Amino acid sequence: MTDEFTFLHAADLHLDSPLLGLSSRAADLASRVGQASRRAFDRLVDLAIEERCPFVVLAGDTFDGDLRDYRSGLFFLAGMNRLRGAGIKVYMIAGNHDAANRWFDKLTHTDNVRRFDHRAAHTFLDDDLRVAVHGRSFPRRDVAENLAASYPAPHPSYFNVGVLHTACQGGGGENAAYAPCTLEQLVNHGYDYWALGHVHARQILNEHPHVVHPGNIQGRSVRETGSKGVTLVRVSGGVVRGLEHRDVADVRWVHGEVDLTGAVDAEAARSAIRTVLEGLAATAADRSLALRLVLRGETPLHAVLVRDPAGTREDVEVMASTLSATVWLERVEVRTRRPMPTHGADPTVAGRLADEVRRLGEGREVGALVERCLGEIRTRMPAGARFDDLAARIRREVVAGGVDLALSTMATEEGTDALR
Incomplete structure (x- = not known):
């Protein structure tokens, strides 16, 4: 058992999503900005390796709706393989954009990737770290039901992480109200950390237990200003000891x-x-x-x-x-x-x-x-x-x-x- 570890929480990668307002400019500029999400993803992988993270959590919307080019999927799989080479596991769910993506379910992942099923919430256990990761993928784009209500009870004596793509009450902003739930519900569920996705602005909705939106890794338009990136979660003795926002945007x-x-x-x-x-x-x-x-x-x-x-x-x-x-x-x-x-x-x-x-x-x-x-x-x-x-x-x-x-x-x- 490892008493201290750091894991990386990211969401809303939207790989190969165009940067609105820039992608229609001159061809050379369009080509450069079109790679921005990929360069941000590369920085995410680099950071996880540098920080010796035992696992990475991806809380949905890895892709951007209907994947226009299968090479986006190949690029993502190459990143997963890099993490595999460093001994890093990946826990991921499908968000609303992934559920609308015709390629998402066809991707064959490397053996370090644990992807949650869309039919019911379930749990992956890491007995070496004594970590339990719970999650459920979106079965379709428009999910109106409260998915969190069906998440398993916390695993005793383990550090419990819930992975959920949601517009949690009080944190949705302009985002569509998919998989609605209340902050009180998440806080009272008994997990130590809720790794949320869907909201593109970084938000810490609660501490102890921590309920966190890391925001997206690359702003896609002038509505998404400022530092964009991932959250490093420092855990010691089964308790979250600190959070660090790391900017990975290009x-x-x-x-x-x-x-x-x-x-x-x-x-x-x-x-x-x-x-x-x-x-x-x-x-x-x-x-x-x-x-x-x-x-x-x-x-x-x-x-x-x-x-x-x-x-x-x-x-x-x-x-x-x-x-x-x-x-x-x-x-x-x-x-x-x-x-x-x-x-x-x-x-x-x-x-x-x-x-x-x-x-x-x-x-x-x-x-x-x-x-x-x-x-x-x-x-x-x-x-x-x-x-x-x-x-x-x-x-x-x-x-x-x-x-x-x-x-x-x-x-x-x-x-x-x-x-x-």
């Missing part, structure tokens, strides 16, 4: 905001943007950054920024190319404002025309037109798409953006390039 998604308030010319704007970019690059370590940059503040450059978003993006990309870290620009959002006039109503023709544009934007006619367009879009959206989120964004931004663009086009500015 590309880190970040938000950056630049306040251009008071920037009256291109040089001032460039300086403000460069300062933010350099600060973000300093946090990258050896990671690449996928950046969404938001320009805010009240500035006389607003009209040109709004009129020429492509030119603004190109200027930011040029600045990013000079940084020490690799920064891939996902989007530049211009949310600046024109300076407020210091005088009263503008009686000129241009002033009256601007007032009419604002009135049209606030009128019911435009709102009704937007709703008709949204109705047409809804009929064309695929099942399961987040239409409500899209509709809310359109209602919030399209009308205001159209009015702003019209006013900015009417504005008279010297020159045509905001940042050059």
Whole structure:
């Protein structure tokens, strides 16, 4: 029996999942970012070997829905074989994406892999470590029942680990409510550690017993920012003594905001943007950054920024190319404002025309037109798409953006390039 050991808990690998917002860029960039999840997985395997982990727990969604290329499966099996060579066992369950994957059940695993069946929860015992690992795979993509309710009782005198893919109450966020359960239920079940999957943000829902979502190993879009990786669980005397988050992501998604308030010319704007970019690059370590940059503040450059978003993006990309870290620009959002006039109503023709544009934007006619367009879009959206989120964004931004663009086009500015 080994009194002290460390195991690795990971989930939501989503191997070969595209990085949304980057994968549609130039072919060379698409190729590089397309390998991000694989490089993150390689780091996971390296870490387990370096830490001499006796076992690894994979809590579901190893693959990303319908596996598009059988080579993703071969790549995963190669990683399992590397762990086998280091004497490391792997306990894994199928999550909702795996259950929807036509290749998942066809994979023939190496003998170090213990994959839980989908028909009922069951237990694997490691008598040398005195560890009992309990789990159940998803039988299908949409699992509405409480799987945790059928998990076995804890094995006496063993360190008990429950592996579950779930949107546990209080931890689901925007994730679909698959295999719902309550935190109280898990805490009272009698296990020492619950290795959860499905939620892509790292969360420690409880300590002693520990109930943990490690998050995904590679952010897939600008919604999944910050450090992404795995959790190392240190066990001594049958008790969890510590948790360590280890970043294994190859590309880190970040938000950056630049306040251009008071920037009256291109040089001032460039300086403000460069300062933010350099600060973000300093946090990258050896990671690449996928950046969404938001320009805010009240500035006389607003009209040109709004009129020429492509030119603004190109200027930011040029600045990013000079940084020490690799920064891939996902989007530049211009949310600046024109300076407020210091005088009263503008009686000129241009002033009256601007007032009419604002009135049209606030009128019911435009709102009704937007709703008709949204109705047409809804009929064309695929099942399961987040239409409500899209509709809310359109209602919030399209009308205001159209009015702003019209006013900015009417504005008279010297020159045509905001940042050059």
